[in-house]
Amino acid sequence: MRTFLQLVFGLLVLKAVSASPRFSRQVDYDSYDAVDYNEGEDNFDLNNYDYEEELRVEEAETDAEKPEYNYPEPGEVEKKEEEEEEEELPLKPQLVPQGSGGSGVLMGPDTEKGLPVCLLCTCLGGSVYCDDLKLDSVPPLPKDTTHFYARYNRITKISKSDFANMNKLKKIDLTANEITSIEDRTFMGLPELEELIIRENHISQLPTLPETMTLIDASHNDIGSKGIHKEAFKDMTGLQFLYLTDNNIDYVPVPLPDSLRSLHLQGNNIQMMHEDTFCNLNDFNYIRNALEDIRLDGNPINLSKTPQAYVCLPRIPIGNLI
Structure with missing residues (x-):
């Protein structure tokens, strides 16, 4: 019975659907205004339109706009990388011009140890540092050396050839070696020399x-009463610092240039001083303004016995006043 009722209900639904009006998706083209595509400069004919030709034109224009890429040939990439690596390599060291007493070789003249001086020592610009290397003599230096340091070595003698033709050399520091003699006029051929430091050696003659x-x-040497040439400093118009501490000097090495600022003679054997050692007794208006630092302590001299010797100085020398 239940099955029969379901069958009757289905027949009624089917009949209702068949009787309803059908939905139409047809478009009424008559409601649109006709467009004349043949008017104007760009004639557009749908009947004669060639779609494939339009595609070919667009592809040609697109290809024309594409940038051209030049792809490297096989092996060119590796070659370019090798060239870049070669450009990044450090520069090859060049020959240094021949210095005094040696032949120009890689990085500088050869030393007595068979090594180029700038490998044995340290070269920075025009400065050559050869400190504490147990050297027995001055190594041959590059010609453009301006400052030479060879402190704390075993150098025993200085010869004329050690600094021959060193026209740019301004400073020599030979502190704490074993130098006993310096050949006279060794430094006279150095037109730019300004500073000489030879302290803590065994030199008897300046x-x-x-x-x-x-x-x-x-x-700190062994310079005695005859170890300084007469009027050795008279013509040094630019001399500012004269240090002769701890020697065997028994007099103040006059005359001293007006440019002198500091004179250290402590620890010597100076026993007396003349009144015109620093001042000019013929000109009481003379004032030596530059010489502000005089050290005479450690000498067997009584400074109070020669008060006229200091009237032209801005400061009294340091030393024994009793």
Whole structure:
């Protein structure tokens, strides 16, 4: 019975659907205004339109706009990388011009140890540092050396050839070696020399020095009463610092240039001083303004016995006043 009722209900639904009007998706083209595509400069004919030809034109225009890429040939990439690596390699060291006493080789003249001086020592610009290398003599230097340091070595003698033709050399520092002698006029051929430091050696004779000197330090040596040339510093118009501490000097090495600022003579054997050692007794208006630092302590001299010797100085020398 139930099945029969379902069958009757289905027949009624089917009949209702068949009787309803059908939905139409047809478009009424008559409601649109006709467009004349044949008017104007660009005639557009749908009947004669060639779609494939339009595609070919667009592809040609697109290809024309594409940038051209030049792809490397096989092997060119590896070659380019090798060239870049070669450009990044450090520069090859060049020959340094021949210095005094040696032949120009890689990075500088050969030393007595068979090594180029700038490999044995340290070269920075025009400065050559050969400190504490147990050297027995001055190594041959590049010609453009301006400052030479060879402190704390075993150098025993200085010869003329050690600094021959060193026209740019301004400073020599030979502190704490074993130098016993310096050949006279060794430094006279150095037109730019300004500073000589030979302290803590065994030198008994101070060599003749050029007039260009500004600093001389020969402290802690064996320089005696005859170890300084007469009027050795007179013509050094630019000399500012003279250090002769701890030697065997028994007098103040006059005359001293007006440019002198500091004079250290402590620890010597100076027993007396003349009144015109620093001042000019014929000109009481003379004032030596530059010389502000005089050290005479450690000498067997009584400074109070010669008060006229200091009237032209801005400061009294340091030393025994009793």
